[in-house]
Amino acid sequence: MSKIHPTAVVEDGAVLGADVEIGPYANIGRNVRLGDGVIVKQGAIIDGHATIGEKSQIFPYACIGMKTQDLKYQEGSVSYVEIGKRTVIREFATVHLGTADGEKTIIGDDCLFMCYCHAAHGVILGNHVICSNSVQLAGDVHLEDWAIVGGCSASHQFCTVGRHAMVGGMCKIRQDIPPYMLCDMSEGTMKVIGVNVVGLTRRGVAKESIQALKEAHRFIYREGLNRSQALDRVEHDIEQVEEIRNLVAFYRNSQRGVA
Numbered sequence: 001m002s003k004i005h006p007t008a009v010v011e012d013g014a015v016l017g018a019d020v021e022i023g024p025y026a027n028i029g030r031n032v033r034l035g036d037g038v039i040v041k042q043g044a045i046i047d048g049h050a051t052i053g054e055k056s057q058i059f060p061y062a063c064i065g066m067k068t069q070d071l072k073y074q075e076g077s078v079s080y081v082e083i084g085k086r087t088v089i090r091e092f093a094t095v096h097l098g099t100a101d102g103e104k105t106i107i108g109d110d111c112l113f114m115c116y117c118h119a120a121h122g123v124i125l126g127n128h129v130i131c132s133n134s135v136q137l138a139g140d141v142h143l144e145d146w147a148i149v150g151g152c153s154a155s156h157q158f159c160t161v162g163r164h165a166m167v168g169g170m171c172k173i174r175q176d177i178p179p180y181m182l183c184d185m186s187e188g189t190m191k192v193i194g195v196n197v198v199g200l201t202r203r204g205v206a207k208e209s210i211q212a213l214k215e216a217h218r219f220i221y222r223e224g225l226n227r228s229q230a231l232d233r234v235e236h237d238i239e240q241v242e243e244i245r246n247l248v249a250f251y252r253n254s255q256r257g258v259a
Contacts, residue, residue, distance in 0.1 A: 005042075017054065029065065035085070048097045049078060053085035053109065062093045068121035070099040070139060077101045084109035084127065093117045099139070108145070120157075132169065144179065146203065162250050164203065166196045175257045179250055180213050180243060183259055190259045192221055209243045216247055227251065227258075 002020045004010060010022065013030035021039045022028065028040065029047035035054035040046065044058045048065030058064065065081045067073065079098030086109060089095065093113050098104050099121040107113060108127040116134040119125070123137045126145035131137070136154040143149065147161045150169030161167060162179025171185050180200060181192045195213045215238050220230040231248055238244055251258050 008040075023060075032065065048081060050081040050083070050097075052083045053087065055085060056083055056087045057089070059088070059090045059093075059115075061091055062089045062095075064089065064095045066094070066096055068096045068099045068139075070121045073099050073121075079121070080104040081106075083107045084111065087111040087113070089113045090115045090117075093119075095119045095123075096121055098122050114151075126163070146199070147177075148199070149173075156256075159256055160250075160254070163246070164196055164199055164205075166199055173259075175259045176250070176254045178258050179246055181217065192217070192259055205243065206241075208239070209241045212238050212241050212244050213247065216244060220251075 002016060004022045005024045007024045008022045008026045010028045011030035014028045015033040017034055017036035019037045020034050023040060023042035025043050026040045027045045031049045032046045033051045035052060037055040038052050039057045041058060041060045043061045046064045050065030078101055081095055081097055082104055084107060087107055092115055095105060103122050105119055105121060105123050107125045110127055111125055111129045113131050114133045117131045118136045120137060120139040122140040124142045126143060128146045129143045130148045132151035134152045135149045138155055138157040140158045141155045142160040144163035146164045148166045150167055152169055153167055153171040153173060155173035159173050159176055161177040164180045165177045166182050167177055168184035171190060177183050178192060180196055182194050182196050183190055183192050195210060195217055197210055200210050216234045219225060219233045231251055234248055
């Protein structure tokens with residue numbers, strides 16, 4: 001049975017699933033769809049064409065589905081926010097609509113978007129992504145599955161953080177961050193400091209794959225090779241397990257360059 005506080009505003013047209021909870025002074029817009037078991041806590045605002053997946057939680061004063069801050073936005077364009085299942089959006093976080101007609105800002109399943117985080121127009125988070133407090137994601141940033149970004153870090157537009165990568169706190173992300181790696185700031189520059197061994201082990205990645213990634217890291221960052229030479233060595237001298245294939249493809253397909 002749904003529980004809607006008498007001070008909450010749910011506009012006509014909003015679609016609420018079963019067992020939804022909406023707290024005091026929360027505001028749900030007319031184009032919003034809430035899945036079964038969604039919890040919207042006090043003072044949160046969900047507007048625009050926003051869809052929240054089942055059992056997700058929206059904490060106090062989070063703001064989802066408001067108009068993009070992109071100056072290219074044209075009034076009348078219809079864009080979207082989609083948030084997956086079992087995702088948690090914490091206090092004062094903001095998730096904006098896309099800019100162009102039909103554009104989506106997407107946060108996947110089982111994500112944690114902590115206090116004061118911001119996802120601008122067209123941002124895409126995969127599944128199991130964690131953004132620590134005050135992470136700021138500019139337009140069209142992509143965080144792949146299982147990525148973790150440390151508190152107060154900010155990303156330039158169009159950057160991608162690869163799967164299972166971990167970015168330290170207070171980092172300036174200006175280029176793509178390779179999958180499976182640990183990255184942090186050093187003397188004002190983003191540096192890849194090694195393989196995310198702890199994270200990969202927790203996810204059940206095979207020891208052989210982790211060792212292969214360590215060898216790839218050595219070729220790419222420690223041998224003094226240029227990027228093309230390093231990738232050739234990785235492809236020819238290391239067993240081509242899935243993680244190595246993903247890593248090489250990420251480097252070769254990058255549009256912004258890789259840290």
